[in-house]
Amino acid sequence: MNTTSHGCPGCGRDDQVQAVPAVYLGGQDAVTGRERNSDGDMRTVTRRVTTALSEALAPVPKEPTYGIGCLGLFAGVVAVGTFLGWVFVGGAFEDEPELPDGPYFGTSPLLEDPGPDLSFLGWISALALCVAALVVAVLVRRKTAFARRTRGRHLAEELWSHGWYCHRCGTVHFAGLPGEDTAPLTLQRFRERVWERGGYGDLAAHQRAVG
Template identity: 45%
Template sequence: MECPSCHRSDEVRAVPAVCLGGQRRFQEETGEGDRRIDVREVVPRLADALALTPPPPVTAGRTALGVPLILVSIGTFIGGALGGKWFADAPGAELLFLGWISAFALLGAALLIGTSTRTQRAFRARIAAGRAAAEDVWSRGWCCARCAVVHFGAGPALTLQEFRRAVWGAGGYGELAEVHRVYGTTAAPGY
């Protein structure tokens, strides 16, 4: 298969081969005294630019904020229950505000963690619904590592961003190609 841009075929490979060949796992020992083993997965920019699906939305911040709210809720509840004797026959009202703080903290945590989970679940469902159509377009692409362009058979050369838009558009999530743009990806020898 010849590249329509440079008219050579020595660096042209199928898009799935570029993506799968680009992902490598490394295991190395770091440090002299601590003898830790570090396992990393390295995905080159070219393979990342040819990704079949967009990366999942980042929701770790909401979850990370929800966990301390749960701890605040538990702490204020225990403090109020023990200090205010809420479960006695005649509970004291002086520490009742801790019950409200506990309830609002628990509600906030539930909302944050719930929206985070719902966002991730909706994203996975959306990707799964269009993955077959996107994979059909993606698997027919040919990438020239020399020019960093993609083409379909004898068709014209597409930039990596245009290819991403075509693949993700076929899957029904094409607008995410504008959110996750390909910038400055050039091919390096050896991919």
């Protein structure tokens, strides 16, 4: 990583110029605080905080959201709960009671009341299990697709590491790369150049850089 300061081609000064990787890492921090949980008890919570500038200088796109995982978790809980209810309350695997020999007229007093039919719980459990499995398949597919799409990130990071950010001008320029234009770039244009090098430049139009 290049750490030697270079003058900004925009303002011609170097006192506010900093390497892009340093700006990116410096804008990320872990913040710890105290808050109440759902039971009203105090707990310590640590959250990752990223500044807008750090996010704008990211060398790779954001990973796809995995909010659908909550649905999968809920479906899994429903599947387990209804299955246990079907087994232990509905007697899913109990043997049918044997009837004593002899003719019957009306209801035999020897037979116990079988209770309500809870076989529908088995169907609910199976359906919830299918939903959970489908959610897992979607999450795996998204993660695999993202990893495949960003497999050229090492090329993007190599170019990204030669970027310099001027805090005075709010622009980025490249230095130390033969043949590379050293003109100042906006954050969005810098993102496009870096992401294009990694093979995912089209994503910059959907995830715009806002410093």
